[in-house]
Amino acid sequence: MRSFSAVFFALIALLSLTLLGGVFVGAYELAPAELWLALTGQSTDLQQFLVWQVRIPRLLLALLVGAALATTGAATQGLFRNPLAEPTLIGVTSGAMLFAAAAMVLSFRFLAAAPAWLQQGAVSVAAFCGALVTTGLVYRLASGRGRVNVATMLLAGIAIAALTSAGTGLLIYQSSEQQLRDLTFWTLGSLGGARWGQVLGAGPIILAGVYFLHRDALALNAFLLGEREAAQLGFRVQRVKRRVIIWTALVVGTCISLTGIIGFVGLVIPHLLRIWQGTDYRRLLLFSALLGGSFLLVADTLARTIVAPAELPIGILTALVGAPFFLWLLLRERGKNALL
């Protein structure tokens, strides 16, 4: 077991490197000297705008969203005691999807004359509400007599996801070509719309979420033994479950509302760290945040550079980069002690 601080600083270094790389690389190429001038406000307005208003907020949003998705992924896997668990399973994603689709289709009818930012805003707000509403519903379905049954919640989440995807399908059936295209791109995610407003809006929620989930690290460790065992170790398990679910819904709802659905981060990053660093949640949550941030930053940098000046949806990149690496890791670990 490597020491905590060594890994921590390695991940911080990785994050700094990816941040630096992200500022450099882009459709509009900047020489190091130009970048320095732009950063210090001594270059042309265009370059300054590009660096300060486009690139940097986008990098920060990628970092925040990556951290959020990886941390909540790790937390839900612990809560559900299931390696396949993801925030998707508690209804966050499916609900956001349904509401976002509804907003896209309906805004075309009722907000057709409205400016683009209002239409975009309507989709974001709808997605956020959808995430919270469906999670709330799944939570209610799984709770009775003051207890939440996580196994029921898992199954209820799957049932609700099927229902909402039927609703989404109905909306797709109704939608125009353009809406269908928008919707498809939305499900593949994009950080293209990132501005300071989003960073400043999402930042506090995501950072608070990561902080509060990290505060429940010991309880999540105890949950690995089972709920009853966690209670016998002195935890108030019902409160822990409620906190984890609420923060997950809030944080993931925020992310989805700003970037659409970005898959795979919540699954691959925590498992990667488990294989490398072990499961102890005191390390896992923090490291997931750092590595998830770096990972999404790299994926987004690739997304906006490989087909520049166009952009690939980031969901394609996260799967394309993440899946083979994850498979390689699994195959490498297959012969060793059963780890997963």
Added chain:
Amino acid sequence: MMRAKGLSLHLGGRAILDQVSCTVRPGQVTVVMGQNGAGKSTLLQCLAGSVGADAGAVEVDGQCLAALPPEELAAKRAVLAQSVHLSFPLTVAEVIEMGCYARYQQWTARQRTARIDHYLTLLDLQPFRDRSFPTLSGGEQKRVLLAKCLLQLDADPAAPSGNRYLLLDEPTAALDIGQQFRFIDLATSLARKRGLGVFAVLHDLNLAARFADEIIFLRDGRVLASGPTHAILTRTTIRDTFDVDCLIQEHPHYAGPLITTLPYERPYFAPA
């Protein structure tokens, strides 16, 4: 003293526990025996505060168990679960450390490590410190879980607390015959040394005869008989509890009975 008074619990129209009363005394070992489904594990979970009874109450040193906050309860009693499946692997040291989660903030990291090391050495687990818990054998896993329980009940030198209790739910399940004996010997002797009250669900009459101070015989949720081991461990109580006849002899190697069960035939006895 941990005392259950008139515990009753009905589930699905069936009485799991029916007016069960029992006592666990500090420094003593109380063993509960009975057929499968007699309510042994349920009784243990009631004493642990994890299952609430319909009627009756559990008192710990005069306090009502249900009224104790979970953190305080965690320092008073620890439960060794029947089987533990970790959903993700942890190392042995990480599993043992869970024992001090209830007072995580009260100890410094250095103190925690020192206590973990103490119990690793005590239970002969030092070579396994950084091993992944699921790769251990059944007997080794039980020892790790015992270390976790003992750490949970570790007396705080700064504030010597009241009595503490160790609840063992079928601790010998899935252990080979050598391990069964060694594990119960280890658990009960460590508990006695620390003045812990032990409550254990056991299936082996000879282990109970050897290590219990008191035995409770349960049948269909009722206490059939209970009392000091030497007085209660008779052919009649065993037959009434298990529908099994037995031969009780003087143990050739130590003071106490040697029990041979005779499930089907009764060649040695006339019918009672």
